[in-house]
Amino acid sequence: MFGNTSKSIIADFTPDDIKALEDNLKVIEKAIEKNIKGLCDNEITILKSIPGIGDVYAAGIISEIGSIEFFKDNNALAKYAGLTWRKTQSGYFEAETTRMTKTGNKYLRYYLIEAVSSVKNRSPEFKEFYTRK
Numbered sequence: 371m372f373g374n375t376s377k378s379i380i381a382d383f384t385p386d387d388i389k390a391l392e393d394n395l396k397v398i399e400k401a402i403e404k405n406i407k408g409l410c411d412n413e414i415t416i417l418k419s420i421p422g423i424g425d426v427y428a429a430g431i432i433s434e435i436g437s438i439e440f441f442k443d444n445n446a447l448a449k450y451a452g453l454t455w456r457k458t459q460s461g462y463f464e465a466e467t468t469r470m471t472k473t474g475n476k477y478l479r480y481y482l483i484e485a486v487s488s489v490k491n492r493s494p495e496f497k498e499f500y501t502r503k
Contacts, residue, residue, distance in 0.1 A: 402429050413438065421496075422489035427481055434478035451478045 383391075406414055406429045417428035441447040448454050452474030472479070490500045 422492035430481035
């Protein structure tokens with residue numbers, strides 16, 4: 371009736387299809403784990419020490435950043451990732467709600483946002499902090 375929606379596509383998956391996809395995902399994760407060995411070990415280890423950040427997110431973040439030493443401070447990294455907010459002001463008025471700029475490295479922004487979501491879902495401490503914000 372409405373064409374292929376995501377619900378109808380998912381409904382067409384058989385348990386064997388799902389098992390095959392899960393197996394493929396494991397193969398991909400193993401390949402990522404194998405390829406990051408020896409690359410930026412210190413940075414990868416630090417990122418992976420955060421609950422919810424595994425090989426995939428750590429490798430993605432490090433591959434997009436290169437070295438954290440390229441950035442003079444946190445604000446420079448946030449700007450590079452496009453995780454800054456526009457200033458909306460006129461005279462003495464400053465808006466309470468502003469939009470994220472979304473300029474910068476979209477892949478780094480993706481990995482950081484997904485990693486934050488994963489951390490928030492796995493750590494009660496971070497979930498509470500995220501909820502308060």
